[in-house]
Amino acid sequence: MPELPEVQTVVDTLSPRLLGRTVTAVRLHRTDIVSPPGLDVAAYLKERRIDQVSRRGKRIVFTLDDRNRFYIHLGMTGQLTAEPADRELRPHTHLILTLDTGQTLRFRDPRRFGGLFWLGRDNPGDEDMGPEPLDMSPIQLAERLGRTTRNIKNTLMDQRVIAGLGNIYVDESLFEAGIHPLARADRLKVDRVDRLCREIKKVLRRAIKARGSTLRDYVDGNGQLGTAQTLHRVYARDGIPCVTCSTPIRRIVLGGRSTHFCPTCQRR
DNA sequence: GTCCATGTTCTTTA
């Protein structure tokens, strides 16, 4: 589920519980969530202090006191939560870190599209990722979009172009900007790119304020549900009248993903 | 049984 707003909310809720805490025990119930395969995470994490928890795109990046770093990706159904050690384990909990506070950090992910990815000390590990949408300038966005003839929907989904957007917030941003999902990325006029850049930020900020969208699985670091799904204007609303013009929202498939838009407000 | 799902990556085809 998780896109930038959900991942940011997880980081914000976990940070106060994790920063400065030491990992006292590691339980890895499924080794296939770890990359590179076979890495002895317990050996690397035990007795290490967590110095930083941050977000890059959809990644939750941890920095340890020995300067080693790794990230958790939530995939489609991942949850990363802080819970008391004595709380019962839910099914599909693959990794449990016990902290010196008596709390545990738990990663569960039924579909296992997510996982733990080791970065090591030196390489930033994000050289093939696009800029952070909340920081990018319209010029930066225009430059990136100008390099591809693909449609704007699939281009914005590409993490190498911009890091952090996914299916929900691409559809919502395109609606707010009045851009048809099939418009060619490199043929958007300057004023349309400016508008798109602003609307992406607006959509993301609003969603962060609402603590992310819970469609099914998403919870924040405290296990709480998000409310941003109530703000959606097109996502998963096919057949429902558009909030601005009452035309039924349409659903098409692009790049194998459901794409929702208003045929009246988003003209080709 | 069917279809669909907030993600990523690889393969095939053009």
Add this chain to the structure above:
DNA sequence: CTAAAGAACATGGA
């Protein structure tokens, strides 16, 4: 090389 389409990964809900 580019891009589009499809499949794959694994699980569960409607």
